[in-house]
Amino acid sequence: MRKNNWRKRLKVAIMTKEELKRAIKKLLETSKISDHLKSRINILLGVMDETALNNIYTSLSTEKDKVDKIAEKKKRVELKYQVMVEKLSDMKSKQ
Protein backbone atom coordinates (compact mmCIF):
# COMPACT_ATOMS: atom_id res chain seq x y z
CA MET A 1 0.00 0.00 0.00
CA ARG A 2 2.80 2.36 0.95
CA LYS A 3 4.59 1.53 -2.30
CA ASN A 4 1.39 2.30 -4.21
CA ASN A 5 1.01 5.67 -2.48
CA TRP A 6 4.56 6.58 -3.39
CA ARG A 7 3.90 5.62 -7.01
CA LYS A 8 0.65 7.57 -7.05
CA ARG A 9 2.35 10.69 -5.71
CA LEU A 10 5.08 10.39 -8.32
CA LYS A 11 2.50 9.95 -11.08
CA VAL A 12 0.58 13.05 -9.93
CA ALA A 13 3.79 15.06 -9.69
CA ILE A 14 4.68 14.47 -13.34
CA MET A 15 1.19 15.11 -14.69
CA THR A 16 0.45 18.44 -16.36
CA LYS A 17 -2.59 20.51 -15.39
CA GLU A 18 -4.47 19.42 -18.50
CA GLU A 19 -3.63 15.77 -17.89
CA LEU A 20 -4.88 16.10 -14.33
CA LYS A 21 -8.15 17.63 -15.52
CA ARG A 22 -8.67 14.83 -18.04
CA ALA A 23 -7.83 12.19 -15.44
CA ILE A 24 -10.28 13.76 -12.96
CA LYS A 25 -13.04 13.78 -15.56
CA LYS A 26 -12.42 10.11 -16.26
CA LEU A 27 -12.48 9.24 -12.57
CA LEU A 28 -15.75 11.15 -12.16
CA GLU A 29 -17.44 8.75 -14.59
CA THR A 30 -17.21 5.89 -12.09
CA SER A 31 -16.83 7.72 -8.80
CA LYS A 32 -19.55 7.23 -6.20
CA ILE A 33 -19.27 10.70 -4.65
CA SER A 34 -22.47 12.78 -4.65
CA ASP A 35 -23.80 14.35 -7.85
CA HIS A 36 -23.56 17.75 -6.16
CA LEU A 37 -19.81 17.40 -5.64
CA LYS A 38 -19.38 16.05 -9.17
CA SER A 39 -21.22 19.10 -10.48
CA ARG A 40 -19.06 21.43 -8.37
CA ILE A 41 -15.88 19.81 -9.67
CA ASN A 42 -17.06 20.26 -13.25
CA ILE A 43 -17.90 23.92 -12.64
CA LEU A 44 -14.61 24.77 -10.95
CA LEU A 45 -12.31 22.42 -12.87
CA GLY A 46 -11.26 25.11 -15.34
CA VAL A 47 -10.05 27.53 -12.66
CA MET A 48 -8.61 25.24 -10.01
CA ASP A 49 -4.96 25.64 -9.10
CA GLU A 50 -2.55 22.74 -9.30
CA THR A 51 -2.72 21.94 -5.58
CA ALA A 52 -6.51 21.62 -5.68
CA LEU A 53 -6.33 19.50 -8.83
CA ASN A 54 -3.70 17.25 -7.25
CA ASN A 55 -5.78 16.81 -4.12
CA ILE A 56 -8.95 16.04 -6.00
CA TYR A 57 -7.19 13.62 -8.33
CA THR A 58 -5.54 11.82 -5.39
CA SER A 59 -8.82 11.64 -3.45
CA LEU A 60 -10.75 10.27 -6.40
CA SER A 61 -8.11 7.77 -7.40
CA THR A 62 -7.76 6.55 -3.80
CA GLU A 63 -11.54 6.17 -3.70
CA LYS A 64 -11.40 4.19 -6.93
CA ASP A 65 -8.67 1.88 -5.61
CA LYS A 66 -10.59 1.24 -2.41
CA VAL A 67 -13.94 0.74 -4.12
CA ASP A 68 -12.37 -1.61 -6.71
CA LYS A 69 -10.77 -3.67 -3.95
CA ILE A 70 -14.06 -3.84 -2.07
CA ALA A 71 -15.84 -4.95 -5.25
CA GLU A 72 -13.28 -7.74 -5.66
CA LYS A 73 -13.75 -8.77 -2.03
CA LYS A 74 -17.52 -8.80 -2.55
CA LYS A 75 -17.09 -11.11 -5.53
CA ARG A 76 -14.86 -13.43 -3.50
CA VAL A 77 -17.29 -13.48 -0.58
CA GLU A 78 -20.18 -14.16 -2.93
CA LEU A 79 -18.31 -17.03 -4.56
CA LYS A 80 -17.18 -18.47 -1.21
CA TYR A 81 -20.73 -18.65 0.14
CA GLN A 82 -22.12 -19.85 -3.14
CA VAL A 83 -19.66 -22.77 -3.17
CA MET A 84 -20.42 -23.61 0.45
CA VAL A 85 -24.19 -23.55 0.02
CA GLU A 86 -23.88 -25.47 -3.25
CA LYS A 87 -21.81 -28.19 -1.55
CA LEU A 88 -24.30 -28.40 1.26
CA SER A 89 -27.18 -28.60 -1.22
CA ASP A 90 -25.39 -31.33 -3.21
CA MET A 91 -24.84 -33.34 -0.08
CA LYS A 92 -28.48 -33.01 0.89
CA SER A 93 -29.72 -33.91 -2.60
CA LYS A 94 -27.54 -37.03 -2.67
CA GLN A 95 -28.82 -38.24 0.68
Place this chain on the structure above:
Amino acid sequence: MTEESPKPETPPNPAPKEQEKDAAKTEKTAEKPGFFDKLKTAWDKATEDKDRHFIEKVGIFFSTFFSDMKELNEDEKKAVAEAEASVKKSLDETSKDAQKAVELADTVEKSDKEFYQEVLDMGVASLKSLDADRQKSAHLGLKKLDTAVKTGKASEKEIFEIDEAFSLAGVGFMTFQKLKQKFPNKDDFKKALDRLSTVSDSSQYPLKKLLSRSVLGIFKVDIGLTDVDDVYKFVSDFGIPVTEILSVKDTLSGIGAKEMDDLQRQKIIDTMGKFFFPSTDIANVGYVVDLIRQLKLNGTAEIDTQTLTDLIFHIDDKDHSRLVAVLTGVKGSDEEKQLAEAA
Protein backbone atom coordinates in the same frame (compact mmCIF):
# COMPACT_ATOMS: atom_id res chain seq x y z
CA MET B 1 -25.31 -17.44 -77.40
CA THR B 2 -26.47 -17.09 -73.98
CA GLU B 3 -24.50 -18.85 -71.42
CA GLU B 4 -26.58 -20.19 -68.72
CA SER B 5 -25.40 -18.64 -65.59
CA PRO B 6 -24.39 -21.22 -63.07
CA LYS B 7 -26.84 -21.59 -60.31
CA PRO B 8 -25.51 -20.02 -57.20
CA GLU B 9 -24.62 -22.60 -54.70
CA THR B 10 -27.10 -22.54 -51.94
CA PRO B 11 -25.24 -21.74 -48.83
CA PRO B 12 -25.54 -24.42 -46.25
CA ASN B 13 -28.38 -23.57 -43.98
CA PRO B 14 -26.78 -22.47 -40.77
CA ALA B 15 -29.94 -23.05 -38.88
CA PRO B 16 -29.46 -26.75 -38.08
CA LYS B 17 -25.94 -26.13 -36.75
CA GLU B 18 -27.17 -23.24 -34.68
CA GLN B 19 -30.02 -25.33 -33.45
CA GLU B 20 -27.59 -28.08 -32.54
CA LYS B 21 -25.49 -25.63 -30.61
CA ASP B 22 -28.54 -24.27 -28.84
CA ALA B 23 -29.70 -27.75 -28.04
CA ALA B 24 -26.27 -28.62 -26.67
CA LYS B 25 -26.34 -25.50 -24.60
CA THR B 26 -29.77 -26.27 -23.25
CA GLU B 27 -28.65 -29.79 -22.52
CA LYS B 28 -25.62 -28.50 -20.72
CA THR B 29 -27.75 -26.10 -18.71
CA ALA B 30 -30.16 -28.83 -18.05
CA GLU B 31 -27.28 -31.04 -17.00
CA LYS B 32 -25.85 -28.46 -14.66
CA PRO B 33 -28.55 -26.88 -12.54
CA GLY B 34 -27.85 -23.39 -11.30
CA PHE B 35 -27.13 -22.40 -7.75
CA PHE B 36 -30.73 -21.58 -6.90
CA ASP B 37 -32.03 -24.75 -8.60
CA LYS B 38 -29.68 -26.84 -6.51
CA LEU B 39 -30.66 -25.01 -3.37
CA LYS B 40 -34.36 -25.34 -4.15
CA THR B 41 -34.08 -29.06 -4.79
CA ALA B 42 -32.13 -29.58 -1.56
CA TRP B 43 -34.50 -27.29 0.34
CA ASP B 44 -37.55 -29.18 -0.90
CA LYS B 45 -35.91 -32.45 0.09
CA ALA B 46 -35.01 -31.09 3.51
CA THR B 47 -38.59 -29.91 4.02
CA GLU B 48 -39.85 -33.31 2.97
CA ASP B 49 -37.40 -35.07 5.31
CA LYS B 50 -38.12 -32.53 8.04
CA ASP B 51 -34.31 -31.94 8.16
CA ARG B 52 -34.05 -28.90 10.40
CA HIS B 53 -30.26 -29.05 10.48
CA PHE B 54 -29.97 -28.36 6.77
CA ILE B 55 -32.35 -25.40 6.97
CA GLU B 56 -30.51 -24.01 9.99
CA LYS B 57 -27.13 -24.39 8.28
CA VAL B 58 -28.35 -22.60 5.15
CA GLY B 59 -29.77 -19.88 7.39
CA ILE B 60 -26.41 -19.45 9.11
CA PHE B 61 -24.59 -19.31 5.77
CA PHE B 62 -26.93 -16.64 4.47
CA SER B 63 -26.88 -14.51 7.60
CA THR B 64 -23.06 -14.63 7.69
CA PHE B 65 -22.99 -13.79 3.99
CA PHE B 66 -25.26 -10.77 4.47
CA SER B 67 -23.31 -9.62 7.49
CA ASP B 68 -20.02 -9.87 5.52
CA MET B 69 -21.58 -7.95 2.63
CA LYS B 70 -22.96 -5.33 5.01
CA GLU B 71 -19.49 -4.83 6.41
CA LEU B 72 -18.08 -4.41 2.91
CA ASN B 73 -20.85 -1.96 2.03
CA GLU B 74 -19.95 0.03 5.14
CA ASP B 75 -16.29 0.01 4.06
CA GLU B 76 -17.36 1.31 0.66
CA LYS B 77 -19.47 4.06 2.21
CA LYS B 78 -16.52 5.01 4.38
CA ALA B 79 -14.17 5.19 1.37
CA VAL B 80 -16.65 7.36 -0.54
CA ALA B 81 -17.23 9.61 2.50
CA GLU B 82 -13.49 10.10 2.92
CA ALA B 83 -13.16 11.04 -0.75
CA GLU B 84 -16.14 13.42 -0.46
CA ALA B 85 -14.67 15.18 2.57
CA SER B 86 -11.31 15.62 0.90
CA VAL B 87 -12.84 16.76 -2.42
CA LYS B 88 -15.14 19.22 -0.64
CA LYS B 89 -12.16 20.69 1.22
CA SER B 90 -10.35 21.40 -2.07
CA LEU B 91 -13.51 22.81 -3.70
CA ASP B 92 -14.23 25.08 -0.73
CA GLU B 93 -10.63 26.25 -0.78
CA THR B 94 -11.03 27.15 -4.48
CA SER B 95 -14.28 29.03 -3.88
CA LYS B 96 -13.36 30.46 -0.47
CA ASP B 97 -14.13 33.99 -1.70
CA ALA B 98 -17.78 33.04 -2.01
CA GLN B 99 -18.06 31.00 1.17
CA LYS B 100 -19.29 33.99 3.15
CA ALA B 101 -22.23 34.32 0.79
CA VAL B 102 -22.92 30.61 1.10
CA GLU B 103 -23.67 30.91 4.79
CA LEU B 104 -27.38 30.31 4.71
CA ALA B 105 -29.87 30.04 7.51
CA ASP B 106 -30.21 26.55 9.02
CA THR B 107 -33.82 26.41 7.87
CA VAL B 108 -32.74 26.23 4.21
CA GLU B 109 -33.08 22.71 2.81
CA LYS B 110 -29.97 20.75 1.84
CA SER B 111 -30.91 20.57 -1.86
CA ASP B 112 -31.43 24.36 -1.96
CA LYS B 113 -28.12 24.92 -0.24
CA GLU B 114 -26.41 22.72 -2.81
CA PHE B 115 -28.08 24.52 -5.70
CA TYR B 116 -27.04 27.89 -4.27
CA GLN B 117 -23.48 26.65 -3.78
CA GLU B 118 -23.29 25.52 -7.40
CA VAL B 119 -24.46 28.91 -8.70
CA LEU B 120 -21.88 30.63 -6.50
CA ASP B 121 -19.23 28.27 -7.89
CA MET B 122 -20.24 29.45 -11.35
CA GLY B 123 -19.58 33.00 -10.16
CA VAL B 124 -16.22 32.00 -8.71
CA ALA B 125 -15.27 30.17 -11.92
CA SER B 126 -16.19 33.29 -13.90
CA LEU B 127 -14.18 35.56 -11.63
CA LYS B 128 -11.14 33.30 -11.60
CA SER B 129 -11.10 33.10 -15.38
CA LEU B 130 -10.18 36.82 -15.55
CA ASP B 131 -6.54 37.89 -15.70
CA ALA B 132 -4.82 38.94 -12.45
CA ASP B 133 -5.46 42.69 -12.89
CA ARG B 134 -9.11 42.26 -13.67
CA GLN B 135 -9.53 39.83 -10.79
CA LYS B 136 -8.07 42.51 -8.53
CA SER B 137 -10.53 45.07 -9.92
CA ALA B 138 -13.42 42.65 -9.49
CA HIS B 139 -12.42 42.06 -5.85
CA LEU B 140 -12.28 45.80 -5.21
CA GLY B 141 -15.66 46.12 -6.89
CA LEU B 142 -17.05 43.32 -4.73
CA LYS B 143 -15.97 45.15 -1.60
CA LYS B 144 -17.90 48.23 -2.74
CA LEU B 145 -20.86 46.07 -3.70
CA ASP B 146 -20.72 44.49 -0.25
CA THR B 147 -21.04 47.92 1.37
CA ALA B 148 -23.85 48.88 -1.01
CA VAL B 149 -25.78 45.69 -0.20
CA LYS B 150 -25.30 46.20 3.54
CA THR B 151 -26.42 49.83 3.45
CA GLY B 152 -29.02 49.19 0.76
CA LYS B 153 -27.67 51.88 -1.56
CA ALA B 154 -24.59 52.93 -3.46
CA SER B 155 -22.80 55.72 -1.66
CA GLU B 156 -21.16 58.54 -3.61
CA LYS B 157 -17.70 57.52 -2.38
CA GLU B 158 -18.19 53.90 -3.26
CA ILE B 159 -19.14 54.26 -6.92
CA PHE B 160 -17.22 51.92 -9.20
CA GLU B 161 -14.11 52.80 -11.12
CA ILE B 162 -14.51 51.88 -14.78
CA ASP B 163 -12.34 48.74 -14.57
CA GLU B 164 -14.21 47.55 -11.49
CA ALA B 165 -17.54 48.02 -13.24
CA PHE B 166 -16.34 46.20 -16.39
CA SER B 167 -14.85 43.29 -14.47
CA LEU B 168 -17.83 42.81 -12.20
CA ALA B 169 -20.41 43.24 -14.96
CA GLY B 170 -18.44 40.70 -17.01
CA VAL B 171 -18.41 38.25 -14.11
CA GLY B 172 -22.17 38.72 -13.73
CA PHE B 173 -22.86 38.11 -17.43
CA MET B 174 -20.57 35.06 -17.47
CA THR B 175 -22.31 33.59 -14.43
CA PHE B 176 -25.72 33.98 -16.04
CA GLN B 177 -24.32 32.46 -19.23
CA LYS B 178 -23.15 29.42 -17.27
CA LEU B 179 -26.55 29.17 -15.61
CA LYS B 180 -28.17 29.33 -19.04
CA GLN B 181 -25.90 26.52 -20.19
CA LYS B 182 -27.23 24.42 -17.30
CA PHE B 183 -30.85 25.47 -17.89
CA PRO B 184 -31.13 26.09 -21.64
CA ASN B 185 -34.93 26.07 -21.51
CA LYS B 186 -36.33 29.54 -20.79
CA ASP B 187 -38.95 28.34 -18.28
CA ASP B 188 -36.39 26.22 -16.43
CA PHE B 189 -33.99 29.16 -16.36
CA LYS B 190 -36.68 31.42 -14.89
CA LYS B 191 -37.49 28.76 -12.27
CA ALA B 192 -33.77 28.51 -11.42
CA LEU B 193 -33.56 32.29 -10.99
CA ASP B 194 -36.66 32.26 -8.78
CA ARG B 195 -35.16 29.48 -6.68
CA LEU B 196 -31.88 31.39 -6.46
CA SER B 197 -33.76 34.51 -5.42
CA THR B 198 -35.72 32.71 -2.70
CA VAL B 199 -32.69 30.85 -1.31
CA SER B 200 -30.51 33.97 -1.37
CA ASP B 201 -33.05 35.71 0.87
CA SER B 202 -31.55 33.63 3.67
CA SER B 203 -28.03 34.83 2.87
CA GLN B 204 -26.13 38.07 3.33
CA TYR B 205 -26.59 38.82 -0.37
CA PRO B 206 -30.23 38.50 -1.42
CA LEU B 207 -30.52 38.54 -5.21
CA LYS B 208 -33.44 40.99 -4.98
CA LYS B 209 -31.19 43.42 -3.15
CA LEU B 210 -28.33 42.91 -5.61
CA LEU B 211 -30.66 43.69 -8.50
CA SER B 212 -32.31 46.65 -6.81
CA ARG B 213 -32.09 50.01 -8.49
CA SER B 214 -30.46 51.58 -5.45
CA VAL B 215 -27.65 49.00 -5.32
CA LEU B 216 -27.22 48.87 -9.09
CA GLY B 217 -26.61 52.61 -8.89
CA ILE B 218 -23.06 51.61 -8.05
CA PHE B 219 -22.57 50.85 -11.73
CA LYS B 220 -22.93 54.54 -12.60
CA VAL B 221 -19.27 54.67 -13.38
CA ASP B 222 -17.25 57.68 -12.40
CA ILE B 223 -15.20 58.25 -15.52
CA GLY B 224 -12.12 60.33 -14.91
CA LEU B 225 -9.44 61.64 -17.22
CA THR B 226 -7.27 58.60 -16.52
CA ASP B 227 -10.00 56.35 -17.88
CA VAL B 228 -9.87 57.71 -21.42
CA ASP B 229 -7.81 54.74 -22.59
CA ASP B 230 -10.28 52.27 -21.08
CA VAL B 231 -13.24 54.04 -22.67
CA TYR B 232 -11.45 54.19 -26.01
CA LYS B 233 -10.63 50.48 -25.81
CA PHE B 234 -14.22 49.65 -24.85
CA VAL B 235 -15.59 51.67 -27.74
CA SER B 236 -13.12 50.29 -30.28
CA ASP B 237 -13.72 46.70 -29.08
CA PHE B 238 -17.35 47.18 -30.03
CA GLY B 239 -16.25 48.46 -33.41
CA ILE B 240 -17.58 51.99 -32.88
CA PRO B 241 -15.53 54.41 -35.01
CA VAL B 242 -14.06 57.29 -33.02
CA THR B 243 -15.88 59.75 -35.23
CA GLU B 244 -19.22 58.19 -34.32
CA ILE B 245 -18.74 57.97 -30.55
CA LEU B 246 -20.71 61.11 -29.80
CA SER B 247 -23.57 60.32 -32.16
CA VAL B 248 -23.85 56.78 -30.75
CA LYS B 249 -23.84 58.19 -27.20
CA ASP B 250 -26.54 60.74 -28.14
CA THR B 251 -28.70 58.11 -29.82
CA LEU B 252 -28.47 55.68 -26.91
CA SER B 253 -29.11 58.30 -24.26
CA GLY B 254 -32.48 58.84 -25.92
CA ILE B 255 -33.59 55.41 -24.69
CA GLY B 256 -34.88 56.92 -21.45
CA ALA B 257 -36.58 59.92 -23.06
CA LYS B 258 -40.23 60.39 -22.06
CA GLU B 259 -41.31 61.05 -25.63
CA MET B 260 -40.02 58.87 -28.45
CA ASP B 261 -41.30 58.53 -32.00
CA ASP B 262 -40.95 55.44 -34.19
CA LEU B 263 -38.03 56.93 -36.08
CA GLN B 264 -36.03 57.56 -32.88
CA ARG B 265 -36.87 54.08 -31.59
CA GLN B 266 -35.70 52.52 -34.85
CA LYS B 267 -32.49 54.52 -34.75
CA ILE B 268 -31.73 53.21 -31.26
CA ILE B 269 -32.51 49.64 -32.33
CA ASP B 270 -30.30 49.96 -35.41
CA THR B 271 -27.43 51.41 -33.37
CA MET B 272 -27.71 48.73 -30.68
CA GLY B 273 -27.99 46.04 -33.33
CA LYS B 274 -25.05 47.34 -35.33
CA PHE B 275 -22.53 47.80 -32.51
CA PHE B 276 -23.64 45.76 -29.52
CA PHE B 277 -25.80 42.89 -30.73
CA PRO B 278 -24.81 42.17 -34.36
CA SER B 279 -25.73 38.47 -34.12
CA THR B 280 -29.09 39.05 -32.43
CA ASP B 281 -32.26 39.08 -34.49
CA ILE B 282 -33.32 42.72 -35.02
CA ALA B 283 -36.81 42.02 -33.60
CA ASN B 284 -35.15 40.73 -30.42
CA VAL B 285 -32.93 43.83 -30.29
CA GLY B 286 -36.17 45.86 -30.44
CA TYR B 287 -37.57 43.81 -27.56
CA VAL B 288 -34.41 44.42 -25.50
CA VAL B 289 -34.53 48.16 -26.26
CA ASP B 290 -38.18 48.34 -25.17
CA LEU B 291 -37.38 46.39 -22.02
CA ILE B 292 -34.52 48.72 -21.06
CA ARG B 293 -36.76 51.70 -21.83
CA GLN B 294 -39.52 50.35 -19.60
CA LEU B 295 -37.02 49.80 -16.78
CA LYS B 296 -35.76 53.36 -17.13
CA LEU B 297 -39.18 54.98 -17.39
CA ASN B 298 -41.16 52.96 -14.87
CA GLY B 299 -38.57 53.45 -12.18
CA THR B 300 -39.03 49.86 -11.00
CA ALA B 301 -37.36 49.25 -7.66
CA GLU B 302 -35.61 46.14 -8.90
CA ILE B 303 -34.98 44.01 -11.98
CA ASP B 304 -37.24 41.01 -11.45
CA THR B 305 -36.38 37.48 -12.52
CA GLN B 306 -38.79 37.58 -15.49
CA THR B 307 -37.14 40.71 -16.92
CA LEU B 308 -33.69 39.22 -16.38
CA THR B 309 -34.75 35.99 -18.09
CA ASP B 310 -36.23 37.93 -21.01
CA LEU B 311 -33.05 39.97 -21.40
CA ILE B 312 -30.81 36.91 -21.33
CA PHE B 313 -32.90 34.87 -23.74
CA HIS B 314 -33.42 37.66 -26.26
CA ILE B 315 -29.71 38.29 -26.73
CA ASP B 316 -27.84 35.86 -28.96
CA ASP B 317 -25.17 33.77 -27.21
CA LYS B 318 -22.51 35.07 -29.62
CA ASP B 319 -23.28 38.68 -28.67
CA HIS B 320 -23.31 37.70 -25.04
CA SER B 321 -19.82 36.18 -25.39
CA ARG B 322 -18.65 39.26 -27.28
CA LEU B 323 -19.92 41.51 -24.50
CA VAL B 324 -18.09 39.37 -21.93
CA ALA B 325 -14.92 39.49 -24.05
CA VAL B 326 -15.06 43.28 -24.26
CA LEU B 327 -15.73 43.67 -20.55
CA THR B 328 -13.30 41.10 -19.22
CA GLY B 329 -10.89 40.11 -21.95
CA VAL B 330 -12.07 36.50 -21.70
CA LYS B 331 -12.38 35.52 -25.34
CA GLY B 332 -15.30 33.52 -26.66
CA SER B 333 -13.19 30.41 -27.10
CA ASP B 334 -11.95 30.52 -23.48
CA GLU B 335 -15.45 31.09 -22.24
CA GLU B 336 -16.93 28.37 -24.45
CA LYS B 337 -14.26 25.98 -23.19
CA GLN B 338 -15.22 26.78 -19.63
CA LEU B 339 -18.92 26.49 -20.38
CA ALA B 340 -18.33 23.12 -22.00
CA GLU B 341 -16.39 22.03 -18.92
CA ALA B 342 -19.14 23.27 -16.63
CA ALA B 343 -21.75 21.46 -18.70
